[in-house]
Amino acid sequence: MGKRIAVVATLFCIAVGLVIFTAMDYLRSNPPTLNFAAGHKPGQTVDLTLQTVGSIGFGTHPTWVSYLTQAPDGKWEHTTLWDVPAHTMIHVTIFQYDSGSPLRNQFLGHVLGTVGGTMTLNGKTISLVNSNNGNGVAHTFTIPTLGIDVPLWGNSSTANLCGVAPCATKYPHNVITFSFMSPGVGQYPWQCFLPCGLGFLYGNGGPMQSIGYMDGFLKVV
Ligand SMILES: [Cu+2]
Numbered sequence: 037m038g039k040r041i042a043v044v045a046t047l048f049c050i051a052v053g054l055v056i057f058t059a060m061d062y063l064r065s066n067p068p069t070l071n072f073a074a075g076h077k078p079g080q081t082v083d084l085t086l087q088t089v090g091s092i093g094f095g096t097h098p099t100w101v102s103y104l105t106q107a108p109d110g111k112w113e114h115t116t117l118w119d120v121p122a123h124t125m126i127h128v129t130i131f132q133y134d135s136g137s138p139l140r141n142q143f144l145g146h147v148l149g150t151v152g153g154t155m156t157l158n159g160k161t162i163s164l165v166n167s168n169n170g171n172g173v174a175h176t177f178t179i180p181t182l183g184i185d186v187p188l189w190g191n192s193s194t195a196n197l198c199g200v201a202p203c204a205t206k207y208p209h210n211v212i213t214f215s216f217m218s219p220g221v222g223q224y225p226w227q228c229f230l231p232c233g234l235g236f237l238y239g240n241g242g243p244m245q246s247i248g249y250m251d252g253f254l255k256v257v
Contacts, residue, residue, distance in 0.1 A: 067115035067248035070107050073257045076121040082218075084118065087131040087209075088175045088188060092249070093200030100243040101134060101175070101232045101250065104202050112202035116226075116252025124218045125151075128177070128186075132210040133203045136172030136190015137230070144176050144229050147214070149184035155214035157189050165189055179226040179254060186214050187230075224254040 072082045085106040092102040092114065107113050120126060139145050145165045147155045154163045167173040171190035178185045193208040203209065228250040231239030243249035 067117060068113060069117040069119055069255065070105055070113060070115060071119045072108060073119045073121040074108075076124065081125040081127055081215075082120055083127050083129070084120070085129045085131075086177075087112070087202060088134050089198060089201040089203055090134040090174075090196040091201075093198075097243070097246075097249075099234075100246075101234070102201065102243060102248070103175075103228075103250065103252065114201070114248060116248055116250075117255065118252070119255045119257050120218050122218055122220050122256050125215055126218055127215050128213065130177065130186075130188060130212040131203070131205065132174055132188045132191065132212055133196075133198055133207060134174035134191055134232075135194040136167065136174040136188075139167040139173050139176075139187065139230060141229070142167070144178065144185055145173070145187050147186055149179070149182055150186065150214040150216050155186050155212055158211055173230055175228040175230050175232060175250070177226065178229050179224055181224050182216070182219060182254075184216055184226075185229075186212065188212055218254070218256050221256050224256065225251065226254055227251040 072084060087104045089102055091099050103116050104112050105115050105118065145167050147153055147163045154161050165173060165187040167187065171192050173187045174190040175188045176185060177188065189210050191208050191210060198207045228244065231244060232250060233239045233242035233244040236242045
């Protein structure tokens, strides 16, 4: 009898261990980290292409707002984690498909920490966005530890015509570009500072607190 209990207890422990390991493994690898550092040669720049959508349209939270990233192979991935090389010029392009609203903190309407302190919005170079006018701001791309902030002008169309992300460029969108120098090796959290978590307290829950949606890490390797 004692032997049988020991066997059952051992098997139970193994099963629990496997469940925990599988769960941790999932948490470690999801969302995936895209590698923009592989094969990088000194002096080369890195292109990082993103899109912001009003709702991701699939997965556990299809109604959540989200960022997506274009992998080096051109495929769009639902992730906000990137490996980039150190002390390297990063050229960022964001296809912005979401509608906007006024910023709660107008300071974030400044373009900060980019090359020249500017961004381009649909081809026009600007350094400030007044989100109390017109379309407002849909999201921000902000890396607080690096002093980088880029407000993303809202889409004039409030209807989400795209449906399921990734969105094709035939749908209404704004194109935002900017560049910045990656710092030394380390992990730099970035996030959106426009409370876009609709249905959550002050809009700051849900996607605003979830890596893969409105938060991520710039992993300088
Ligand atoms: Cu946002």
